[in-house]
Amino acid sequence: xxxxxxxxxxxxxxxxxxxxxxxxxxxxxxxxxxxxxxxxxxxxxxxxxxxxxxxxxxxxxxxxxxxxxxxxxxxxxxxxxxxxxxxxxxxxxxxxxxxxxxxxxxxxxxxxxxxxxxxxxxxxxxxxxxxxxxxxxxxxxxxxxxxxxxxxxxxxxxxxxxxxxxxxxxxxxxxxxxxxxxxxxxxxxxxxxxxxxxxxxxxxxxxxxxxxxxxxxxxxxxxxxxxxxxxxxxxxxxxxxxxxxxxxxxxxxxxxxxxxxxxxxxxxxxxxxxxxxxxxxxxxxxxxxxxxxxxxxxxxxxxxxxxxxxxxxxxxxxxxxxxxxxxxxxxxxxxxxxxxxxxxxxxxxxxxxxxxxxxxxxxxxxxxxxxxxxxxxxxxxxxxxxxxxxxxxxxxxxxxxxxxxxxxxxxxxxxxxxxxxxxxxxxxxxxxxxxxxxxxxxxxxxxxxxxxx
Numbered sequence: 001x002x003x004x005x006x007x008x009x010x011x012x013x014x015x016x017x018x019x020x021x022x023x024x025x026x027x028x029x030x031x032x033x034x035x036x037x038x039x040x041x042x043x044x045x046x047x048x049x050x051x052x053x054x055x056x057x058x059x060x061x062x063x064x065x066x067x068x069x070x071x072x073x074x075x076x077x078x079x080x081x082x083x084x085x086x087x088x089x090x091x092x093x094x095x096x097x098x099x100x101x102x103x104x105x106x107x108x109x110x111x112x113x114x115x116x117x118x119x120x121x122x123x124x125x126x127x128x129x130x131x132x133x134x135x136x137x138x139x140x141x142x143x144x145x146x147x148x149x150x151x152x153x154x155x156x157x158x159x160x161x162x163x164x165x166x167x168x169x170x171x172x173x174x175x176x177x178x179x180x181x182x183x184x185x186x187x188x189x190x191x192x193x194x195x196x197x198x199x200x201x202x203x204x205x206x207x208x209x210x211x212x213x214x215x216x217x218x219x220x221x222x223x224x225x226x227x228x229x230x231x232x233x234x235x236x237x238x239x240x241x242x243x244x245x246x247x248x249x250x251x252x253x254x255x256x257x258x259x260x261x262x263x264x265x266x267x268x269x270x271x272x273x274x275x276x277x278x279x280x281x282x283x284x285x286x287x288x289x290x291x292x293x294x295x296x297x298x299x300x301x302x303x304x305x306x307x308x309x310x311x312x313x314x315x316x317x318x319x320x321x322x323x324x325x326x327x328x329x330x331x332x333x334x335x336x337x338x339x340x341x342x343x344x345x346x347x348x349x350x351x352x353x354x355x356x357x358x359x360x361x362x363x364x365x366x367x368x369x370x371x372x373x374x375x376x377x378x379x380x381x382x383x384x385x386x387x388x389x390x391x392x393x394x395x396x397x398x399x400x401x402x403x404x405x406x407x408x409x410x411x412x413x414x415x416x417x418x419x420x421x422x423x424x425x426x427x428x429x430x431x432x433x434x435x436x437x438x439x440x441x442x443x444x445x446x447x448x449x450x451x452x453x
């Protein structure tokens with residue numbers, strides 16, 4: 001038995017303020033001297049960046065679709081380390097997820113036996129907030145709803161009206177956060193602006209102070225400990241391998257979307273991770289394989305175009321057979337060109353004979369079941385894996401023979417996606433190697449074979 005004090009911060013819906021409140025709680029607990037390990041339910045890459053700044057350590061994703069329930073539990077328990085408390089931010093509304101509620105905050109709460117604090121946006125409502133809280137508590141009694149945090153409260157009397165109504169239903173309020181323009185985070189087409197761009201480090205201290213003054217941290221800590229004793233019953237999938245490889249990972253302001261435990265799967269296979277910047281580095285480092293993750297290349301298209309040397313290096317490496325795996329933003333970067341929201345066209349790497357064009361409409365968002373259509377560097381024809389897709393751009397012209405046969409989890413709609421040749425696989429899909437270990441193994445084997453040629 002080991003203690004894992006843990007708490008989930010959920011909400012009634014997206015935009016209720018749970019990211020701001022979660023980061024404030026993390027910062028406030030850290031100022032008390034507690035070591036906080038942060039987590040994010042779902043496939044989101046951006047919120048974990050905010051968590052990391054508030055907690056002073058890397059935040060982890062918990063997604064039962066991308067990695068499965070057993071692997072999810074392993075990730076949680078193995079990354080908790082010597083933390084004093086785990087703060088887990090939910091996704092969308094408490095019961096929202098994929099089809100059937102997969103990877104919803106409620107599902108993760110039950111899987112980890114974690115108490116839930118529900119953030120409710122109280123603006124323009126009073127006693128009705130109690131009815132909302134009651135509905136969330138009664139909808140699934142297997143979810144341990146410990147109480148609520150009221151957000152965007154207008155005054156002390158506003159708070160009293162709601163708390164009095166909550167008390168009649170035996171629903172605890174852990175505090176009320178007043179309306180405050182300083183507690184609003186900027187957003188863009190894929191969600192919140194990334195922490196690094198937002199200078200979030202400058203506001204963490206202020207955020208922690210405000211949350212400390214308005215939320216009962218002692219009560220939150222007490223609730224987190226109530227269900228903290230947990231028997232560890234997961235398999236640590238550490239593998240001994242003989243692949244001593246260098247895998248290049250594009251990481252800078254334009255390419256940031258990586259799951260920490262996904263990259264760790266590559267390290268388990270013996271890979272040394274070599275980070276480089278398509279924005280700032282003139283040359284591609286000497287590597288045996290290359291991974292280009294997602295991000296916001298459209299916002300840095302002019303700089304990416306201007307760095308001609310590294311684009312030429314990547315094109316030359318692709319032509320010479322270097323194994324390359326790219327997701328979403330990385331996929332766009334490998335194309336011939338990228339058209340931004342203003343309609344301006346920028347030259348990209350030219351590895352893939354198609355163009356990326358930004359649109360005003362969300363092209364795809366949601367979980368995907370994917371099947372590989374032909375043998376490639378990450379698998380064999382017929383291999384299946386889970387993925388997530390979220391993008392505003394579309395590909396125009398050039399590629400007709402797609403590598404993946406996809407089915408949307410929510411609607412069942414089927415479509416073909418992605419590009420592949422002998423040494424390149426790229427698409428809009430985001431995968432998690434911890435849930436698709438065979439894809440990681442196949443990529444590493446391809447890199448090993450390339451190095452030994």
